[in-house]
Amino acid sequence: MWKISKKVVASVCILCALALPATGAFAYTNPMTLPSEFTSSGIGDPFVMKYNGTFYLYSSTGQSDTGFKVWSSTDLANWTYAGICSTEAITNDGYAPEVVYWNGTFYMYTSPGGRGHYVLTSTSPTGPFTVATGNLGHSIDGDVFIDDNGSWYFYSAAGDGIHAAPMSSPTSIGSDVVLGGTQMSGQWTEGPTVFKRNGIYYMTETGNHVLSPGYRVNASSNTTGPLQPFTPSNSGAPILLNTEGSNVGLGHNSVFIGPDLDTYYTVYHNLAGVSPEGWPIRHVNFDAIGWNGDKMTTYGPTNWSMPNPAPPNFEDRFQRASVGTGYGNLNGGTWGISNNFLYQNAKGSNAFYINYENTLTTASDYTAEYNVKEVSKGTVAPKLGGVYGYVDASNYGVAILNGSANRLETTLLVNGVWDTQVNTPLPAGFDTSKLHTIRVEKSGTTYKYFVDKMLLETKTTTRLGAGKVGYLSSDDEANFGYLAVSNKVNGSGIFDTYKPIPGTIQAVHYNSGGEGVGYHDTTSGNTGGKYIRNDNVDIRDNPEGGENIGWNSTGEWYKYNVSVKANGSYNLGLRYATTYTGTQVRVWVDSTDVTGVVTLPSTGGWDNWQTYSIKGLNLPAGNHTIKVETVTGEFDFYTMQFKEADNSSFTKTDNFATTFGPDWNWSGGNWAIESGEASIDNVGKRTMGSTGWSDYTVESDIKGIDALNSGIMVRVQNPAQGGAGNDAGLGTDFYQGYLAVIGGNAVSLGKQNYNWTTLASTAGTYNTNTWYHMKVVVSGNNIKVYVGDMTTPKIDYTDNNNPFITGKVGMRAHYAHTHFDNFSVTH
Structure with missing residues (x-):
């Protein structure tokens, strides 16, 4: 891609009709009882x-x-x-x-x-x-x-x-x-x-x-x-x-x-x-x-305290005796509340009787929900539905169920003049005497109309903007249930949601609030022209799916609400692309610099995506704001992967003299100690250490007894076995990480993500009942595999395809009776 460098509620309660704050309060914790x-x-x-x-x-x-x-x-x-x-x-x-x-x-x-x-x-x-x-x-x-x-x-x-x-x-x-x-x-x-x-x-x-x-x-x-x-x-x-x-x-x-x-x-x-x-x-x-x-x-998954899901900006359940002063009225009608439903009973006229909430004007983009049912029809033109974008008697939109014609009718009144009405058939047998849900989504100039989750109509217009919501009845007796509106649409609710750490955050999910609040961009306009926000952040399509922030220049930044699981050290895998040499970034938690200035290597192209690990971010538990700042240079930004980290230095060894050492912490398969050697017959894997380990060197002697298909696992996460009986064979691919494996005719490196992908292979002849010394060196995204010759690697591979950045070490055999000895890891 050719790149041009560029240098962007208080609660109101009127008889229980609520205008609600936009973000959740309090907290819940998984799992819930x-x-x-x-x-x-x-x-x-x-x-x-x-x-x-x-x-x-x-x-x-x-x-x-x-x-x-x-x-x-x-x-x-x-x-x-x-x-x-x-x-x-x-x-x-x-x-x-x-x-x-x-x-x-x-x-x-x-x-x-x-x-x-x-x-x-x-x-x-x-x-x-x-x-x-x-x-x-x-x-x-x-x-x-x-x-x-x-x-x-x-x-x-x-x-x-x-x-x-x-x-x-x-x-x-x-x-x-x-x-x-x-x-x-x-x-x-x-x-x-x-x-x-x-x-x-x-x-x-x-x-x-x-x-x-x-x-x-x-x-x-x-x-x-x-x-x-x-x-x-x-x-x-x-x-x-x-x-x-x-x-x-x-x-x-x-x-x-x-x-x-x-x-x-x-x-x-x-x-x-x-x-x-x-x-x-x-x-x-x-x-x-x-x-x-x-x-x-x-x-997710999360299992620590998380802020409650955000409510809508306004909702009403009509749990009271009268409509109250929180609503305005157009054209009269007989409005009241009974059994937690707003009702209207005025027949004999095709006038639109409208009750609109009078506590909240929506943002320019919003989602509204209406729940309606017709108790009985008049004889003139019975209809009922929702009102949106209400400004005054001459400016509003309607989404109407016409039971007599079995259709959805939508139109706008602008400056006292009605647009052309759009009629969309409802499914055969649709019964307006039963409760139905109408949903209206406004995003930019696009309106979408849903009935009972079915998208029935999409239109584009610039003629109506923000306003109030309410209910409409014409020539019928109607009941109206839950009414709500949210200033979120088409996925924008996730922007201010607290994202879990550890976890992976999409760069385009920066906070709302606009310039100087959720982000800072030094020039006007969205250069990439993608995504749903009407702001100055530059967004473009990403070849790995979705979109990324682009053209990040000196002084620009983006903020993210996060919920940190626990006090401690975390590693950050920043997924980015740049042709610049010496681009520098810095990450803040609230007002604290937690990384210092970090230099990102050039990836060699704007669509050459790499993950760069920034180690040792000390993060406090709880709800905070992360800020990613471009100190100098320019880069494109896709995701942030946070992992709990253990960056201490040590060497751990196991010679399997009589038993497995205390650092082994997960085992699958029929492992045993035979003559001072670790033995696995058929299928199995075993892990040591912490999922927070990042860069290290692992070595072991390996001998295939009846076959060769065994080796060393690195950056292992989420090991498991299969089936109800924890079957090692059914779960042979059940882990995330890398495997360096010796086979009869090759040394191979593969990636496991509950499936197997071969990354690299070097041909060679390897015999059973012969000891081979294997060493695996993991540094950043690079993995070197040595067998026999500890100077020249058999495989030298850099994984730029969403690499695993931390994980345990281990041993694995796949349908091969194998012995391991002299296992060590230096971190």
């Missing part, structure tokens, strides 16, 4: 759905339990037990209930004991749900997706990947197709969740086994359709994983939009233990998802 969990199993396979402004969480039952439980929350942090929502016999050992609301009915899909799916129905999210079908088959972990045209699809688990089937009705499932690209490393794959965002179909799926610490979540996507093959995201690597410590076995997630109407969240369970009967004991976890273009990033 909710009231009245199953005593034998906790909460497993959590599923969250939203109805009329309230989130409902459903969980699997235990094998000794009958009756699905449900919890409710308005903020995702504080949950109330809402009781048993079904006592049907098939809920005994009920797997993964998911609930879909459609046209007045709640449909629950569950697979008792994994023996095929049943559909249960209710008129309330808290039940009672009763059985509506027989066994429809389709394995376990059913997930329903409704496309923008109202078509339904069913997804389920299988050994060859996720299966998908069309649905002719909410209670009828068609024939399966196998979705390519959804099987996780040849493992059993389950827990699919499918959703659509900006025209792209996304799927998250879970693999391995619920009783394994290596239970994890992957993601995939396509642009071709819900029954078409998916392409794995992140090169098939996990997006949610942790195998060591107190919070392991993370998986079976669902994805939904949070309280701020914009930020996506993933809910999942962890493996807290195993009951005496062999059942998993699980608890619920929540983490935010950030979008960098179409690239999905999970800001």
